[in-house]
Amino acid sequence: MGDDPGGPIAARSPDAGGAIDSDLTAWVDDLETRHLSDLTFHEVSRALRALSATYVERRETLARGAALSGAGKRAAFALFYGPLHFLLVRHIVESLPDALKAAPTIVDLGCGTGAAGAAWARACEARPEVTGTDRHPWAADEARATYRAFHLRGRAQVGDLVRARWPERSAIVAAYAVNELPPPGRDALLPRLLSHVERGGALLIVEPVAGQAAPWWASWRAALETAGGRADMWRLATALPRIVQKLDRAAGLDHRELTARTLFVAPR
């Protein structure tokens, strides 16, 4: 795991919590059909290798949008990281106390293809609506397709998450997005999120475990723990959709176990 003990580590056996239900299968099948229509599997797996190097070695380029530059990387992001983030966030919200308490709206900041917000909304019995915000128009289009695939009431808008507005009692998720903000944007966002949780709203921040990827983590963690939140680390061994497994192997990666760390403030 990473360098930060963070809190309890939650893990599950390979077949627990990883149910690949029919909507998830249909979503991934549709992603596969669309994203492999103009690109070969080899092109997408090569792009996945480049994308994962961007996340690991060239993080400074993320704020300039390097991750989603080019059709190959976008396809790799949608087809590979989208389902992985869906599975992880679903496991996380099903495990965190009170995360599934009814909120009328899930707000997904830096929604990408919509995976995190959709996973949270789907796990809630009350099926809240989802509002995604992403600076990338392609991502907003993909998020709309994701909400449709999971039969969710959802909207996705193009915009800067730092300036996004949200309803008072909503549940906000920012998955792998705060890390992509330049420091001034991050500094502007934290007080807004603190004010949201002080008014009873919920908040979930998801990031990779590697400490070097998030030097801001310690101060966010301290601020959100003071506001009644908690920090956790996660490890999930779960069944992956077939195309995700195939891309994982072809790109020389290993996601048989998924990891993340989170900051969470439950709704009040």
Ligand SMILES: C[S@@+](CC[C@H](N)C(=O)[O-])C[C@H]1O[C@@H](n2cnc3c(N)ncnc32)[C@H](O)[C@@H]1O
């Ligand atoms: C690594 S992706 C994660 C996407 C999604 N949350 C998920 O878990 O799959 C980060 C996303 O944040 C978006 N993003 C980065 N900075 C942003 C900003 N200032 N405003 C809106 N979106 C932003 C990127 O376009 C990208 O889609």
